[in-house]
Amino acid sequence: MPARIWVDADACPGVIKEVIFRAATRTGTQATLVANHAMRVPASPFIRFLQVASGFDVADNEIVRRAEAGDLVITSDIPLAAEAIDKGAEALSPRGELYAEGNIRDRLNMRDFMETLRASGVQTGGPSALSQSDRKAFADQLDRWLTRRAATSNAR
Template sequence: MRILVDADACPVKDEVYRVAQRHGVSVAIVSNQRLRVPPLPFVERIVVSDSFDAADDWIAEAAGPRAVVVTADILLADRALKNGAVVLSSNGKPFTTASIGGAIAVRAIMADLRAGGEQLGGPAPYSKQDRSRFLSALDDALVRLKRAG
């Protein structure tokens, strides 16, 4: 099992390390730039080129049925799901094959509105409840993968 983190803007890297250590799971921190990672034997830093979607491409290729992908990127979530991975957003909400189509559609609508000049607010501030929900969801996902063998 492995946790793959789309790390450039991920607010829960420390939480990933804690849960991964408790479960004995390796972590790949994937980014376009060199990020600080703790000197832990189960954490690997992957720095990809700065080309568009290079981190997403690396994660999508590495994702599979024994992986948990942590990302806020809906299109990456879709690619990882198609490869059989469990996919979680940083607020703990899972992306699933049942929900991803709707998420992609909303993303497209929002992009069209922004392109048309609409002033849209950004995401809600990250909260303690989001962090707690993420910790619980990641723990649950790893337990399910362990049970599945």
């Protein structure tokens, strides 16, 4: 089965979704957005929307259940990225950071550390606004993944 893109769509910025829509349509790659609230997606045979029930990690769990080795999971959720990598999928943040076996454990540890700080009352602030360089980094990483996918498909 060809590799697919799974999008943790609840928190994915609109501009990143647009990049995904264009890339999926351009390359004929199946992209599925998973969220617990309705959202519009373009009419395309390559773009799907899957609405799941509301609840903590329901969308994440559905992505993990459906993702397969070789797929790409787009998320800013570090635990979801780690689970996807454990299944043999790749994971990419909307800011263009490619998560891999070599860096995901460090990212999980940092996330847990920051969560502990916040729980103890330390104000850590949130992430900065998505910048133009973040968008470019995402588009570049997505393009690299799509290129590798096409090369792998052509080699078969």
